[in-house]
Amino acid sequence: MNGERFAQITGWGMCVPERVLTNADLAKVMDTTDEWITSRTGIRERRVVSDAKESTVTLAIRAGREALLTAALPPVELDLVIVATATPEYIFPSTACLVQDALGAVNAGAYDLSAGCSGFIYALSAAADAVRSGSADHVLVIGAETLSRITDWTDRNTCVLFGDGAGALIVSVRHERCGILASVLGSDGSGGELLILPAGGSHAPASHETVSAGEHFIKMNGREVFRFATTVMPRAAESVVRKAGWHLDDLKLIIPHQANTRIIESAVKRLSLPPERFFINLERYGNTSSASIPIALCEAIDEGRISSGDKLALVGFGAGLTWAAVAIEWGVPLPARPQPWYRRVFAHVFFFLAGLRSTARRSARRLYHVVAGPVGRPGLSGRIRKAADRLQAWLRR
Numbered sequence: 001m002n003g004e005r006f007a008q009i010t011g012w013g014m015c016v017p018e019r020v021l022t023n024a025d026l027a028k029v030m031d032t033t034d035e036w037i038t039s040r041t042g043i044r045e046r047r048v049v050s051d052a053k054e055s056t057v058t059l060a061i062r063a064g065r066e067a068l069l070t071a072a073l074p075p076v077e078l079d080l081v082i083v084a085t086a087t088p089e090y091i092f093p094s095t096a097c098l099v100q101d102a103l104g105a106v107n108a109g110a111y112d113l114s115a116g117c118s119g120f121i122y123a124l125s126a127a128a129d130a131v132r133s134g135s136a137d138h139v140l141v142i143g144a145e146t147l148s149r150i151t152d153w154t155d156r157n158t159c160v161l162f163g164d165g166a167g168a169l170i171v172s173v174r175h176e177r178c179g180i181l182a183s184v185l186g187s188d189g190s191g192g193e194l195l196i197l198p199a200g201g202s203h204a205p206a207s208h209e210t211v212s213a214g215e216h217f218i219k220m221n222g223r224e225v226f227r228f229a230t231t232v233m234p235r236a237a238e239s240v241v242r243k244a245g246w247h248l249d250d251l252k253l254i255i256p257h258q259a260n261t262r263i264i265e266s267a268v269k270r271l272s273l274p275p276e277r278f279f280i281n282l283e284r285y286g287n288t289s290s291a292s293i294p295i296a297l298c299e300a301i302d303e304g305r306i307s308s309g310d311k312l313a314l315v316g317f318g319a320g321l322t323w324a325a326v327a328i329e330w331g332v333p334l335p336a337r338p339q340p341w342y343r344r345v346f347a348h349v350f351f352f353l354a355g356l357r358s359t360a361r362r363s364a365r366r367l368y369h370v371v372a373g374p375v376g377r378p379g380l381s382g383r384i385r386k387a388a389d390r391l392q393a394w395l396r397r
């Protein structure tokens with residue numbers, strides 16, 4: 001063992017909503033057919049959140065819990081939580097902070113990352129940098145989306161493409177050479193308007209006009225995005241492989257962003273690799289943006305497509321425009337050793353207590369505000385004020 005630090009993937013988890021929306025369901029409410037969608041995209045069905053109880057954060061929490069369980073890592077050991085998303089719970093606070101709180105990751109910093117469908121790879125690259133540099137030992141990286149909430153369900157050009165879901169990985173420090181060995185990040189903001197959510201930001205804050213013009217929904221120039229994707233995907237795969245010091249043929253599996261089978265087939269051709277080296281599951285989930293690659297990785301693991309020592313490339317592209325790839329040498333023996341039942345029970349008790357802790361802190365803050373009022377306002381006698389302030393300071397620790 002040497003002192004060099006490597007960023008290893010040690011845990012993984014995914015979560016998709018239960019509700020399935022098939023092409024046939026869409027064909028009942030708009031001018032489209034299963035044949036058109038399948039032949040142009042490869043998508044047969046997608047998952048969508050069903051009610052207000054499900055959102056980006058609930059999917060992210062469930063995927064994050066699964067990843068912690070596979071890694072057998074207590075949430076208090078996390079140093080950082082990064083959530084890549086184009087559909088955050090709010091503009092602020094960050095979705096990552098809500099996830100951190102729900103998981104009881106009390107020692108972790110947390111932030112969201114926005115890089116369109118490449119977001120998860122950007123986040124994974126940032127996590128690997130944090131681990132290799134020594135600023136973090138354990139990072140939870142999540143890609144989570146509820147694109148159904150920003151989809152115009154009357155626009156057949158876009159609504160057939162997207163779905164909801166979340167996937168998560170734990171990146172931990174190891175001292176053997178393995179894990180995330182190289183990354184490539186790219187962007188071209190001149191293509192920003194090709195895939196855009198026009199309103200809701202500082203450029204066009206929400207107003208009656210923006211809502212009635214449908215500007216809070218995804219707008220896309222499909223043909224241009226298609227052209228862009230088919231160019232950057234093989235290029236990003238080639239350059240990350242080169243950066244890792246490998247040859248394309250060394251790759252056991254490529255996990256591409258799951259947007260369209262025709263885009264993936266074009267990459268297969270350009271890279272001259274056998275099609276079976278590309279993992280595809282988009283027929284069941286559609287394009288889940290930053291969640292698509294971690295969900296695909298989880299399913300590739302479940303299907304036994306990855307073994308210890310395998311060389312993998314994850315490649316994404318998306319709004320921004322952005323593209324990104326990472327090269328991974330898989331270091332964890334698979335299938336993963338099943339967790340003893342008591343460890344799962346213990347973990348679920350911890351998550352329950354984390355929820356209680358969060359509720360207690362919120363309630364205490366509200367109570368303090370009601371009883372004591374803003375600091376400096378006369379009313380409470382000195383001693384009670386001091387006790388209340390002390391309780392408030394303790395809660396902030």
Ligand SMILES: CC(C)(COP(=O)(O)OP(=O)(O)OC[C@H]1O[C@@H](n2cnc3c(N)ncnc32)[C@H](O)[C@@H]1OP(=O)(O)O)[C@@H](O)C(=O)NCCC(=O)NCCS
Nearest residue numbers: 032033036040117156157160222223225226259260317318
């Ligand atoms: C969107 C996409 C599937 C369209 O496929 P395409 O072969 O380029 O189709 P076209 O744009 O040429 O449209 C062909 C026709 O089908 C129609 N059409 C579009 N959506 C349709 C649908 N759901 N059902 C039936 N017809 C549809 C169009 O209106 C057009 O009709 P017209 O010729 O009468 O105007 C394809 O461009 C694509 O996948 N682009 C990339 C999108 C993507 O991946 N975005 C996310 C990136 S992260």
